[in-house]
Amino acid sequence: MASQNWATFVEFVAARSSALQRAAYLMVGDVGLAQDLVQEALVKTCGAWSRLRDPGAAEAYTRKVIATTAMGWFRRRAWSAERSSGQPPDRPAPGHADGVTDRAWLWQCLLQLPPRQRVAIVLRYYEDLSEAQTAEAMSCAVGTVKSQVAAGLAKLRALVGDELLLPPETHEVVTS
Amino acid sequence: MTESLKSLLVHQAASVAFKPPDLDAIAHGNRRRVRRRRAVTVLAAAAAVAIVASAVVALSSLDNRRPDVVGPLPTGAVSWAMGSTIHNGPDTIEVGHTVRAYVRTTVGFVTVDEADNVYSVTDRGVQQIGRAAAVPKDGREFVRLFSDPRGTLAGWVGTGPSEQTGLAMLVHDQATGQTRTFEAGGSGGAVFFAIDDRTAYWRATPDRVVAVDVDTGDERQLAGADVAGNFAILSVENGVLAFSRNYQPFGNVTSLRVGRSIDAAREFTFGENAEADDAMRLSPSGAWLSYLWFQFDGPPQHDKVLAITAQVRDTGTGELVSLNVPPGGLSVPIIWLDDTTLQVLAIGAVPGQVATQAHLYACRVPDGTCAVAVDLPAAALDGNALVLPTGRSVSE
Secondary structure, three states, X not given: OOHHHHHHHHHHHHHHHHHHHHHHHHHHOOHHHHHHHHHXXXXXXXXXXXXXXXXXXXXXXXXXXXXXXXXXXXXXXXXXXXXXXXXXXXXXXXXXXXXXXXXXXXXXXXXXXXXXXXXXXXXXXXXXXXXXXXXXXXXXXXXXXXXXXXXXXXXXXXXXXXXXXXXXXXXXXXXX | OOOEHHHHHHHHHHOOXXXXXXXXXXXXXXXXXXXXXXXXXXXXXXHOOEOOHHHHHHHHHHHHOOOOOOOOOOOOOOEEEEOOEEEEOOEXXXXXXXXXXXXXXXXXXXXXXXXXXXXXXXXXXXXXXXXXXXXXXXXXXXXXXEEXXXXXXXXXXXXXXXXXXXXXXXXXXXXXXXXXXXXXXXXXXXXXXXXXXXXXXXXXXXXXXXXXXXXXXXXXXXXXXXXXXXXXXXXXXXXXXXXXXXXXXXXXXXXXXXXXXXXXXXXXXXXXXXXEOOOOEEOOOOOEEEEEEEEEOOOOOOOOEEEEEEEEEEOOOOOEEOXXXXXOOEEEEEEEEEOOEEEEXXXXXXXXXXXXXXXXXXXXXXXXXXXXXXXXXXXXXXXXXXXXXXXXXXXX
Protein backbone atom coordinates (compact mmCIF):
# COMPACT_ATOMS: atom_id res chain seq x y z
CA MET A 1 0.00 0.00 0.00
CA ALA A 2 1.32 3.43 -0.93
CA SER A 3 2.24 5.65 1.99
CA GLN A 4 -0.60 8.09 1.33
CA ASN A 5 -3.14 5.28 1.20
CA TRP A 6 -1.67 3.80 4.36
CA ALA A 7 -2.00 7.14 6.13
CA THR A 8 -5.68 7.45 5.21
CA PHE A 9 -6.27 3.85 6.24
CA VAL A 10 -4.67 4.52 9.62
CA GLU A 11 -6.91 7.56 10.00
CA PHE A 12 -9.93 5.40 9.26
CA VAL A 13 -8.86 2.81 11.82
CA ALA A 14 -8.30 5.49 14.44
CA ALA A 15 -11.68 7.06 13.80
CA ARG A 16 -13.90 4.03 13.38
CA SER A 17 -12.33 0.96 14.98
CA SER A 18 -13.95 1.53 18.38
CA ALA A 19 -17.42 1.74 16.85
CA LEU A 20 -16.77 -1.33 14.75
CA GLN A 21 -15.49 -3.26 17.78
CA ARG A 22 -18.57 -2.33 19.80
CA ALA A 23 -20.90 -3.55 17.07
CA ALA A 24 -18.86 -6.72 16.66
CA TYR A 25 -19.06 -7.30 20.40
CA LEU A 26 -22.84 -7.08 20.28
CA MET A 27 -22.87 -9.63 17.48
CA VAL A 28 -20.60 -12.22 19.08
CA GLY A 29 -21.00 -11.47 22.79
CA ASP A 30 -17.29 -11.79 23.56
CA VAL A 31 -14.69 -9.02 23.73
CA GLY A 32 -11.79 -11.16 22.53
CA LEU A 33 -13.74 -12.55 19.62
CA ALA A 34 -14.92 -9.08 18.70
CA GLN A 35 -11.33 -7.78 18.64
CA ASP A 36 -10.23 -10.70 16.46
CA LEU A 37 -13.20 -10.16 14.21
CA VAL A 38 -12.44 -6.49 13.66
CA GLN A 39 -8.73 -7.16 13.25
CA GLU A 40 -9.59 -9.69 10.59
CA ALA A 41 -12.01 -7.37 8.87
CA LEU A 42 -9.51 -4.51 8.86
CA VAL A 43 -6.90 -6.68 7.18
CA LYS A 44 -9.37 -7.30 4.39
CA THR A 45 -10.35 -3.64 4.28
CA CYS A 46 -6.69 -2.70 4.06
CA GLY A 47 -6.29 -5.01 1.10
CA ALA A 48 -9.26 -3.39 -0.62
CA TRP A 49 -8.43 0.16 0.43
CA SER A 50 -7.31 1.48 -2.93
CA ARG A 51 -10.71 0.79 -4.51
CA LEU A 52 -12.85 1.86 -1.55
CA ARG A 53 -11.95 5.54 -1.94
CA ASP A 54 -14.07 7.17 0.77
CA PRO A 55 -14.39 6.34 4.46
CA GLY A 56 -18.13 5.69 4.15
CA ALA A 57 -17.55 2.93 1.65
CA ALA A 58 -14.73 1.57 3.77
CA GLU A 59 -16.94 1.40 6.83
CA ALA A 60 -19.72 -0.34 4.94
CA TYR A 61 -17.21 -2.80 3.53
CA THR A 62 -15.69 -3.48 6.92
CA ARG A 63 -19.09 -3.87 8.53
CA LYS A 64 -20.05 -6.38 5.86
CA VAL A 65 -16.93 -8.40 6.51
CA ILE A 66 -17.63 -8.32 10.25
CA ALA A 67 -21.25 -9.43 9.85
CA THR A 68 -20.60 -12.25 7.45
CA THR A 69 -17.52 -13.44 9.31
CA ALA A 70 -19.40 -13.38 12.62
CA MET A 71 -22.12 -15.55 11.18
CA GLY A 72 -19.50 -17.90 9.78
CA TRP A 73 -17.82 -18.21 13.15
CA PHE A 74 -21.11 -19.02 14.78
CA ARG A 75 -21.76 -21.71 12.23
CA ARG A 76 -18.45 -23.27 13.06
CA ARG A 77 -19.06 -22.99 16.79
CA ALA A 78 -22.44 -24.71 16.46
CA TRP A 79 -20.83 -27.35 14.30
CA SER A 80 -18.17 -27.99 16.84
CA ALA A 81 -20.42 -28.56 19.79
CA GLU A 82 -21.26 -25.26 21.37
CA ARG A 83 -24.92 -25.04 22.04
CA SER A 84 -27.62 -22.62 22.94
CA SER A 85 -29.91 -23.96 25.57
CA GLY A 86 -32.97 -22.45 23.95
CA GLN A 87 -34.10 -21.57 27.44
CA PRO A 88 -34.00 -18.07 28.87
CA PRO A 89 -31.51 -17.50 31.63
CA ASP A 90 -32.88 -17.19 35.13
CA ARG A 91 -34.51 -13.86 35.63
CA PRO A 92 -33.55 -11.88 38.70
CA ALA A 93 -36.06 -12.38 41.48
CA PRO A 94 -38.73 -9.68 41.92
CA GLY A 95 -37.52 -7.07 44.32
CA HIS A 96 -33.94 -7.44 43.26
CA ALA A 97 -34.42 -6.27 39.73
CA ASP A 98 -33.02 -2.87 39.13
CA GLY A 99 -31.77 -1.30 35.94
CA VAL A 100 -28.46 -3.08 36.09
CA THR A 101 -29.82 -6.57 36.65
CA ASP A 102 -32.54 -6.04 34.07
CA ARG A 103 -29.96 -5.03 31.51
CA ALA A 104 -27.81 -8.01 32.34
CA TRP A 105 -30.78 -10.31 32.06
CA LEU A 106 -31.90 -8.79 28.76
CA TRP A 107 -28.36 -9.11 27.44
CA GLN A 108 -28.30 -12.78 28.33
CA CYS A 109 -31.60 -13.23 26.52
CA LEU A 110 -30.21 -11.47 23.47
CA LEU A 111 -27.28 -13.87 23.46
CA GLN A 112 -29.76 -16.72 23.19
CA LEU A 113 -30.82 -15.61 19.73
CA PRO A 114 -29.53 -17.48 16.69
CA PRO A 115 -26.56 -15.64 15.14
CA ARG A 116 -28.28 -14.33 12.01
CA GLN A 117 -31.13 -12.92 14.07
CA ARG A 118 -28.74 -11.25 16.49
CA VAL A 119 -26.59 -9.81 13.72
CA ALA A 120 -29.68 -8.46 11.97
CA ILE A 121 -30.97 -6.86 15.18
CA VAL A 122 -27.60 -5.29 15.96
CA LEU A 123 -27.35 -3.81 12.49
CA ARG A 124 -30.93 -2.51 12.53
CA TYR A 125 -31.23 -1.23 16.10
CA TYR A 126 -27.67 -0.49 17.15
CA GLU A 127 -26.15 0.63 13.86
CA ASP A 128 -29.46 2.18 12.76
CA LEU A 129 -29.10 0.76 9.28
CA SER A 130 -32.06 0.58 6.95
CA GLU A 131 -33.33 -2.82 5.91
CA ALA A 132 -31.60 -2.40 2.56
CA GLN A 133 -28.30 -1.46 4.23
CA THR A 134 -28.66 -4.37 6.63
CA ALA A 135 -29.28 -6.72 3.73
CA GLU A 136 -26.16 -5.42 2.04
CA ALA A 137 -24.11 -5.92 5.20
CA MET A 138 -25.43 -9.44 5.68
CA SER A 139 -25.16 -10.34 2.00
CA CYS A 140 -28.78 -11.39 1.90
CA ALA A 141 -32.15 -10.24 0.58
CA VAL A 142 -34.20 -7.51 2.24
CA GLY A 143 -36.93 -10.06 2.87
CA THR A 144 -34.48 -12.18 4.78
CA VAL A 145 -33.58 -9.21 6.95
CA LYS A 146 -37.25 -8.62 7.70
CA SER A 147 -37.87 -12.21 8.64
CA GLN A 148 -34.69 -12.49 10.70
CA VAL A 149 -35.46 -9.32 12.63
CA ALA A 150 -39.09 -10.28 13.16
CA ALA A 151 -38.18 -13.75 14.34
CA GLY A 152 -35.49 -12.36 16.64
CA LEU A 153 -37.78 -9.82 18.22
CA ALA A 154 -40.53 -12.40 18.62
CA LYS A 155 -38.14 -14.68 20.42
CA LEU A 156 -36.90 -11.83 22.58
CA ARG A 157 -40.45 -10.93 23.53
CA ALA A 158 -41.12 -14.56 24.38
CA LEU A 159 -38.03 -14.63 26.56
CA VAL A 160 -38.39 -11.32 28.36
CA GLY A 161 -42.10 -10.59 28.20
CA ASP A 162 -44.07 -7.62 26.98
CA GLU A 163 -42.71 -5.20 29.52
CA LEU A 164 -39.60 -4.84 27.42
CA LEU A 165 -40.03 -1.50 25.72
CA LEU A 166 -39.02 -1.88 22.14
CA PRO A 167 -39.05 0.89 19.57
CA PRO A 168 -42.56 1.16 18.09
CA GLU A 169 -41.70 -0.26 14.72
CA THR A 170 -40.26 -3.37 16.26
CA HIS A 171 -43.73 -4.43 17.40
CA GLU A 172 -44.89 -4.74 13.83
CA VAL A 173 -45.38 -8.26 12.68
CA VAL A 174 -43.32 -8.57 9.58
CA THR A 175 -43.88 -11.36 7.19
CA SER A 176 -42.08 -12.09 4.02
CA MET B 1 -38.37 -2.81 32.99
CA THR B 2 -37.76 0.42 31.21
CA GLU B 3 -34.87 -0.56 29.02
CA SER B 4 -35.51 -0.47 25.33
CA LEU B 5 -33.62 -2.76 23.06
CA LYS B 6 -31.80 0.20 21.57
CA SER B 7 -30.65 1.54 24.91
CA LEU B 8 -29.61 -1.93 26.02
CA LEU B 9 -27.42 -2.30 22.96
CA VAL B 10 -25.89 1.12 23.40
CA HIS B 11 -25.26 0.58 27.10
CA GLN B 12 -23.86 -2.91 26.65
CA ALA B 13 -21.54 -1.82 23.85
CA ALA B 14 -20.27 1.07 25.94
CA SER B 15 -19.66 -1.10 28.98
CA VAL B 16 -16.58 -2.87 27.64
CA ALA B 17 -13.14 -1.70 26.63
CA PHE B 18 -11.23 -2.85 23.58
CA LYS B 19 -7.60 -2.90 22.61
CA PRO B 20 -6.90 -0.87 19.49
CA PRO B 21 -6.37 -2.93 16.34
CA ASP B 22 -2.81 -4.07 15.72
CA LEU B 23 -1.78 -1.95 12.76
CA ASP B 24 1.54 -3.68 12.43
CA ALA B 25 -0.17 -7.03 12.10
CA ILE B 26 -2.59 -5.57 9.57
CA ALA B 27 0.29 -4.18 7.57
CA HIS B 28 1.83 -7.63 7.44
CA GLY B 29 -1.44 -9.37 6.68
CA ASN B 30 -1.39 -11.53 9.76
CA ARG B 31 -5.10 -12.26 9.82
CA ARG B 32 -4.61 -15.73 8.50
CA ARG B 33 -2.70 -16.80 11.53
CA VAL B 34 -5.18 -15.31 13.92
CA ARG B 35 -8.24 -16.70 12.26
CA ARG B 36 -6.97 -20.11 11.50
CA ARG B 37 -5.64 -20.51 14.96
CA ARG B 38 -9.05 -19.43 16.18
CA ALA B 39 -10.68 -22.11 14.08
CA VAL B 40 -8.41 -24.68 15.59
CA THR B 41 -8.97 -23.39 19.07
CA VAL B 42 -12.71 -23.70 18.73
CA LEU B 43 -12.34 -27.21 17.49
CA ALA B 44 -9.78 -28.08 20.05
CA ALA B 45 -12.32 -27.04 22.63
CA ALA B 46 -14.72 -29.45 21.03
CA ALA B 47 -12.02 -32.06 21.00
CA ALA B 48 -11.58 -31.52 24.66
CA VAL B 49 -15.25 -32.06 25.23
CA ALA B 50 -16.34 -31.83 28.78
CA ILE B 51 -19.05 -32.33 31.23
CA VAL B 52 -22.03 -30.24 32.36
CA ALA B 53 -21.85 -27.67 35.05
CA SER B 54 -23.67 -29.86 37.50
CA ALA B 55 -21.10 -32.55 37.04
CA VAL B 56 -18.34 -30.01 37.45
CA VAL B 57 -19.84 -28.90 40.73
CA ALA B 58 -20.17 -32.46 41.87
CA LEU B 59 -16.64 -33.25 40.92
CA SER B 60 -15.18 -30.14 42.42
CA SER B 61 -16.20 -31.50 45.76
CA LEU B 62 -13.85 -34.40 45.13
CA ASP B 63 -10.85 -32.14 45.01
CA ASN B 64 -10.31 -32.37 48.72
CA ARG B 65 -10.39 -36.13 48.77
CA ARG B 66 -7.27 -37.98 49.62
CA PRO B 67 -5.96 -40.03 46.76
CA ASP B 68 -7.05 -43.63 46.52
CA VAL B 69 -4.48 -46.33 46.61
CA VAL B 70 -3.25 -46.22 43.08
CA GLY B 71 -3.69 -49.62 41.56
CA PRO B 72 -3.81 -50.04 37.83
CA LEU B 73 -1.05 -48.55 35.78
CA PRO B 74 -1.10 -47.53 32.15
CA THR B 75 -1.36 -50.56 29.96
CA GLY B 76 -2.13 -48.98 26.65
CA ALA B 77 -5.79 -48.74 27.54
CA VAL B 78 -8.00 -45.90 26.40
CA SER B 79 -7.67 -43.17 28.99
CA TRP B 80 -9.41 -39.95 29.97
CA ALA B 81 -9.78 -37.83 33.07
CA MET B 82 -12.37 -35.61 34.61
CA GLY B 83 -12.16 -33.70 37.85
CA SER B 84 -9.74 -35.59 40.05
CA THR B 85 -10.34 -39.00 38.50
CA ILE B 86 -8.31 -40.65 35.78
CA HIS B 87 -10.12 -43.37 33.86
CA ASN B 88 -7.78 -45.98 32.45
CA GLY B 89 -9.60 -48.72 30.61
CA PRO B 90 -12.05 -50.23 33.11
CA ASP B 91 -10.20 -48.75 36.08
CA THR B 92 -10.57 -45.42 37.81
CA ILE B 93 -7.89 -43.69 39.82
CA GLU B 94 -8.64 -40.90 42.29
CA VAL B 95 -5.61 -38.64 42.41
CA GLY B 96 -6.81 -36.05 44.95
CA HIS B 97 -6.39 -32.96 42.79
CA THR B 98 -8.08 -31.57 39.72
CA VAL B 99 -6.35 -32.95 36.66
CA ARG B 100 -5.75 -30.06 34.31
CA ALA B 101 -3.55 -32.07 31.97
CA TYR B 102 -1.82 -35.43 32.13
CA VAL B 103 0.46 -37.84 30.33
CA ARG B 104 1.20 -41.51 30.78
CA THR B 105 4.36 -43.55 31.07
CA THR B 106 4.92 -47.26 31.56
CA VAL B 107 5.02 -46.66 35.31
CA GLY B 108 2.08 -44.36 35.88
CA PHE B 109 0.74 -40.93 35.09
CA VAL B 110 2.12 -37.43 35.50
CA THR B 111 -0.49 -34.74 36.10
CA VAL B 112 -0.68 -30.99 36.57
CA ASP B 113 -3.37 -29.29 38.63
CA GLU B 114 -5.04 -25.89 38.40
CA ALA B 115 -2.23 -24.32 40.44
CA ASP B 116 0.46 -25.65 38.05
CA ASN B 117 1.64 -28.24 40.57
CA VAL B 118 3.02 -31.34 38.89
CA TYR B 119 2.38 -34.78 40.40
CA SER B 120 3.62 -38.28 39.82
CA VAL B 121 0.90 -40.92 40.05
CA THR B 122 2.24 -44.44 40.46
CA ASP B 123 1.54 -47.55 42.49
CA ARG B 124 3.55 -45.85 45.23
CA GLY B 125 0.91 -43.14 45.48
CA VAL B 126 0.53 -39.53 44.41
CA GLN B 127 3.50 -37.26 44.98
CA GLN B 128 4.07 -33.66 44.03
CA ILE B 129 7.26 -33.51 41.99
CA GLY B 130 7.45 -29.86 40.94
CA ARG B 131 5.70 -26.89 39.46
CA ALA B 132 5.16 -26.11 35.82
CA ALA B 133 5.70 -22.65 34.39
CA ALA B 134 3.04 -21.28 32.12
CA VAL B 135 4.38 -20.37 28.71
CA PRO B 136 2.74 -17.86 26.39
CA LYS B 137 0.93 -19.01 23.30
CA ASP B 138 -1.56 -17.14 21.13
CA GLY B 139 -1.73 -14.36 23.66
CA ARG B 140 -2.59 -16.72 26.51
CA GLU B 141 -0.55 -18.93 28.80
CA PHE B 142 -0.53 -22.68 29.03
CA VAL B 143 1.27 -25.46 30.78
CA ARG B 144 2.17 -28.65 28.97
CA LEU B 145 3.46 -32.03 30.00
CA PHE B 146 5.48 -34.40 27.83
CA SER B 147 6.31 -38.08 28.09
CA ASP B 148 7.15 -41.16 26.14
CA PRO B 149 4.24 -43.52 26.85
CA ARG B 150 6.64 -46.39 26.19
CA GLY B 151 9.24 -45.05 28.63
CA THR B 152 9.44 -43.85 32.20
CA LEU B 153 10.27 -40.15 31.70
CA ALA B 154 7.97 -37.16 31.82
CA GLY B 155 8.99 -33.52 31.41
CA TRP B 156 7.80 -29.95 31.55
CA VAL B 157 8.99 -26.36 31.57
CA GLY B 158 9.29 -25.22 35.16
CA THR B 159 11.37 -23.06 37.37
CA GLY B 160 14.92 -23.71 38.38
CA PRO B 161 16.18 -24.36 41.88
CA SER B 162 16.17 -20.66 42.71
CA GLU B 163 14.29 -17.59 41.61
CA GLN B 164 17.44 -16.25 40.00
CA THR B 165 17.85 -19.20 37.68
CA GLY B 166 14.57 -18.53 35.85
CA LEU B 167 13.00 -21.16 33.66
CA ALA B 168 14.32 -24.66 33.49
CA MET B 169 13.58 -27.92 31.72
CA LEU B 170 12.60 -30.59 34.21
CA VAL B 171 12.54 -34.31 33.52
CA HIS B 172 11.20 -36.79 36.05
CA ASP B 173 11.90 -40.50 35.92
CA GLN B 174 8.96 -42.37 37.40
CA ALA B 175 11.03 -45.51 37.69
CA THR B 176 13.53 -43.91 40.07
CA GLY B 177 11.55 -40.98 41.44
CA GLN B 178 14.38 -38.61 40.48
CA THR B 179 13.89 -35.26 38.77
CA ARG B 180 16.66 -33.65 36.74
CA THR B 181 16.79 -29.93 36.11
CA PHE B 182 18.32 -28.47 32.97
CA GLU B 183 18.85 -24.75 32.93
CA ALA B 184 17.12 -22.69 30.28
CA GLY B 185 18.33 -19.24 29.37
CA GLY B 186 17.67 -16.34 27.09
CA SER B 187 14.67 -14.13 26.74
CA GLY B 188 13.01 -15.97 23.88
CA GLY B 189 11.12 -18.42 26.04
CA ALA B 190 11.85 -22.04 26.66
CA VAL B 191 10.01 -24.59 24.56
CA PHE B 192 9.82 -28.28 25.47
CA PHE B 193 9.11 -30.33 22.36
CA ALA B 194 9.13 -34.05 23.12
CA ILE B 195 10.56 -37.01 24.98
CA ASP B 196 11.60 -40.19 23.19
CA ASP B 197 12.89 -42.95 25.43
CA ARG B 198 15.84 -41.33 27.33
CA THR B 199 16.17 -38.31 25.03
CA ALA B 200 14.41 -34.98 25.48
CA TYR B 201 14.00 -32.37 22.76
CA TRP B 202 13.72 -28.68 23.50
CA ARG B 203 14.68 -25.11 22.68
CA ALA B 204 16.12 -23.93 25.97
CA THR B 205 17.60 -20.81 24.44
CA PRO B 206 16.24 -18.90 21.45
CA ASP B 207 19.12 -19.86 19.18
CA ARG B 208 19.31 -23.63 19.61
CA VAL B 209 17.06 -26.64 19.32
CA VAL B 210 18.75 -29.61 20.91
CA ALA B 211 18.33 -33.28 21.71
CA VAL B 212 19.52 -34.01 25.23
CA ASP B 213 20.48 -37.35 26.70
CA VAL B 214 18.66 -37.07 30.01
CA ASP B 215 21.03 -39.48 31.78
CA THR B 216 24.33 -37.96 30.67
CA GLY B 217 23.31 -34.41 29.83
CA ASP B 218 24.99 -34.67 26.45
CA GLU B 219 23.47 -32.35 23.89
CA ARG B 220 23.14 -32.70 20.14
CA GLN B 221 22.18 -29.57 18.20
CA LEU B 222 19.36 -29.98 15.69
CA ALA B 223 18.87 -26.36 14.67
CA GLY B 224 21.09 -23.33 15.10
CA ALA B 225 20.50 -19.63 15.37
CA ASP B 226 19.65 -19.22 11.69
CA VAL B 227 16.57 -21.40 11.81
CA ALA B 228 15.84 -22.21 15.44
CA GLY B 229 13.13 -19.57 15.82
CA ASN B 230 10.74 -21.27 13.43
CA PHE B 231 11.98 -24.80 13.95
CA ALA B 232 9.56 -26.97 15.89
CA ILE B 233 9.66 -30.63 16.73
CA LEU B 234 6.11 -31.93 16.76
CA SER B 235 6.66 -35.56 17.75
CA VAL B 236 9.51 -38.01 18.23
CA GLU B 237 9.18 -41.77 18.56
CA ASN B 238 11.76 -44.50 18.16
CA GLY B 239 14.27 -41.96 16.90
CA VAL B 240 11.93 -40.77 14.15
CA LEU B 241 11.30 -37.02 14.21
CA ALA B 242 8.30 -35.13 12.85
CA PHE B 243 9.29 -31.49 12.55
CA SER B 244 8.59 -28.24 10.77
CA ARG B 245 11.16 -25.71 9.61
CA ASN B 246 8.65 -22.89 9.23
CA TYR B 247 6.40 -23.33 12.23
CA GLN B 248 4.40 -20.21 13.12
CA PRO B 249 3.45 -19.87 16.78
CA PHE B 250 0.01 -18.51 15.88
CA GLY B 251 -0.73 -20.88 13.07
CA ASN B 252 -1.22 -24.44 12.06
CA VAL B 253 1.39 -26.61 10.44
CA THR B 254 1.67 -25.97 6.73
CA SER B 255 4.64 -28.17 5.98
CA LEU B 256 6.15 -31.13 7.74
CA ARG B 257 9.13 -33.40 7.50
CA VAL B 258 9.51 -36.86 8.99
CA GLY B 259 12.75 -38.77 9.28
CA ARG B 260 15.54 -40.07 11.48
CA SER B 261 17.61 -36.98 10.97
CA ILE B 262 16.97 -33.36 10.14
CA ASP B 263 18.85 -33.61 6.88
CA ALA B 264 17.35 -36.87 5.69
CA ALA B 265 13.66 -36.41 6.19
CA ARG B 266 10.69 -36.93 3.95
CA GLU B 267 8.54 -33.87 3.29
CA PHE B 268 4.81 -34.14 3.69
CA THR B 269 2.36 -31.69 2.22
CA PHE B 270 -1.23 -31.25 3.23
CA GLY B 271 -2.68 -30.15 -0.09
CA GLU B 272 -3.73 -26.78 -1.43
CA ASN B 273 -5.30 -24.51 1.19
CA ALA B 274 -4.94 -27.24 3.80
CA GLU B 275 -3.13 -27.28 7.11
CA ALA B 276 -2.72 -29.55 10.11
CA ASP B 277 -3.03 -28.93 13.82
CA ASP B 278 0.31 -29.00 15.61
CA ALA B 279 -0.89 -31.66 18.07
CA MET B 280 0.36 -34.47 15.87
CA ARG B 281 1.78 -37.78 17.04
CA LEU B 282 3.97 -40.51 15.66
CA SER B 283 3.15 -44.09 16.54
CA PRO B 284 5.65 -45.83 18.88
CA SER B 285 7.71 -47.21 16.00
CA GLY B 286 7.44 -44.00 13.97
CA ALA B 287 5.65 -45.88 11.22
CA TRP B 288 2.46 -43.83 11.42
CA LEU B 289 1.64 -40.19 11.96
CA SER B 290 -1.74 -38.95 13.20
CA TYR B 291 -3.01 -35.39 13.06
CA LEU B 292 -6.09 -33.23 12.59
CA TRP B 293 -6.34 -31.89 9.06
CA PHE B 294 -8.09 -28.70 7.97
CA GLN B 295 -9.24 -27.82 4.48
CA PHE B 296 -9.99 -24.14 3.85
CA ASP B 297 -11.90 -22.65 0.98
CA GLY B 298 -9.05 -20.73 -0.55
CA PRO B 299 -5.99 -18.64 0.07
CA PRO B 300 -5.78 -16.25 3.01
CA GLN B 301 -8.59 -13.93 2.03
CA HIS B 302 -10.96 -16.89 2.15
CA ASP B 303 -10.83 -18.89 5.31
CA LYS B 304 -14.04 -20.81 5.65
CA VAL B 305 -13.31 -24.28 6.97
CA LEU B 306 -14.57 -26.80 4.45
CA ALA B 307 -13.50 -30.00 6.13
CA ILE B 308 -11.85 -31.23 9.29
CA THR B 309 -10.59 -34.78 9.30
CA ALA B 310 -8.58 -37.07 11.53
CA GLN B 311 -5.81 -38.36 9.31
CA VAL B 312 -3.19 -41.06 9.65
CA ARG B 313 -0.28 -41.35 7.25
CA ASP B 314 2.16 -44.11 6.60
CA THR B 315 5.43 -42.26 7.19
CA GLY B 316 7.27 -44.63 4.88
CA THR B 317 5.06 -44.22 1.83
CA GLY B 318 3.08 -41.08 2.64
CA GLU B 319 -0.17 -42.95 1.98
CA LEU B 320 -3.25 -41.90 3.90
CA VAL B 321 -5.25 -44.31 6.03
CA SER B 322 -8.98 -43.72 6.31
CA LEU B 323 -10.43 -44.18 9.76
CA ASN B 324 -13.92 -45.66 9.85
CA VAL B 325 -15.42 -43.41 12.47
CA PRO B 326 -19.07 -42.38 12.06
CA PRO B 327 -19.47 -39.78 9.31
CA GLY B 328 -20.88 -36.34 9.91
CA GLY B 329 -19.18 -35.65 13.20
CA LEU B 330 -15.82 -34.40 14.35
CA SER B 331 -13.07 -36.93 15.01
CA VAL B 332 -9.81 -35.99 16.65
CA PRO B 333 -6.75 -38.26 16.98
CA ILE B 334 -5.56 -38.32 20.58
CA ILE B 335 -2.74 -40.77 21.34
CA TRP B 336 -1.29 -44.05 20.07
CA LEU B 337 -2.13 -46.94 22.42
CA ASP B 338 0.30 -49.23 20.61
CA ASP B 339 1.94 -49.14 17.22
CA THR B 340 -1.25 -49.89 15.32
CA THR B 341 -4.00 -48.62 17.63
CA LEU B 342 -4.96 -44.98 17.89
CA GLN B 343 -7.25 -43.45 20.52
CA VAL B 344 -9.70 -41.14 18.75
CA LEU B 345 -12.28 -38.76 20.16
CA ALA B 346 -15.43 -38.64 18.04
CA ILE B 347 -18.10 -36.04 18.57
CA GLY B 348 -21.45 -36.82 17.03
CA ALA B 349 -22.41 -33.60 15.36
CA VAL B 350 -23.34 -32.56 11.90
CA PRO B 351 -23.05 -29.06 10.47
CA GLY B 352 -25.72 -26.79 11.86
CA GLN B 353 -26.71 -29.18 14.58
CA VAL B 354 -25.80 -29.46 18.19
CA ALA B 355 -23.51 -32.28 19.16
CA THR B 356 -25.27 -34.71 21.44
CA GLN B 357 -22.79 -37.48 22.05
CA ALA B 358 -19.10 -38.20 22.21
CA HIS B 359 -17.14 -41.42 22.21
CA LEU B 360 -13.57 -42.52 22.55
CA TYR B 361 -12.69 -44.98 19.82
CA ALA B 362 -9.81 -47.38 19.41
CA CYS B 363 -8.91 -47.33 15.71
CA ARG B 364 -6.52 -49.75 14.10
CA VAL B 365 -4.23 -49.16 11.17
CA PRO B 366 -3.76 -49.89 8.36
CA ASP B 367 -7.27 -51.30 7.98
CA GLY B 368 -8.89 -48.25 9.62
CA THR B 369 -11.40 -50.20 11.69
CA CYS B 370 -12.65 -48.40 14.78
CA ALA B 371 -14.49 -49.67 17.84
CA VAL B 372 -16.11 -47.68 20.61
CA ALA B 373 -14.00 -47.94 23.75
CA VAL B 374 -15.77 -45.40 25.98
CA ASP B 375 -19.22 -43.85 25.78
CA LEU B 376 -18.82 -40.36 27.15
CA PRO B 377 -22.01 -38.93 28.59
CA ALA B 378 -23.99 -36.53 26.41
CA ALA B 379 -23.44 -33.91 29.07
CA ALA B 380 -19.73 -34.14 28.28
CA LEU B 381 -20.34 -31.80 25.39
CA ASP B 382 -20.71 -28.79 27.65
CA GLY B 383 -17.90 -27.12 29.49
CA ASN B 384 -14.21 -27.87 29.76
CA ALA B 385 -13.88 -30.74 32.19
CA LEU B 386 -12.81 -33.67 30.04
CA VAL B 387 -9.04 -34.11 29.88
CA LEU B 388 -7.26 -36.44 27.49
CA PRO B 389 -3.72 -37.87 27.84
CA THR B 390 -2.07 -35.39 25.52
CA GLY B 391 -0.30 -33.30 28.15
CA ARG B 392 -2.28 -30.26 27.07
CA SER B 393 -4.96 -28.49 29.02
CA VAL B 394 -8.49 -28.45 27.69
CA SER B 395 -8.49 -24.71 27.06
CA GLU B 396 -5.46 -24.98 24.80
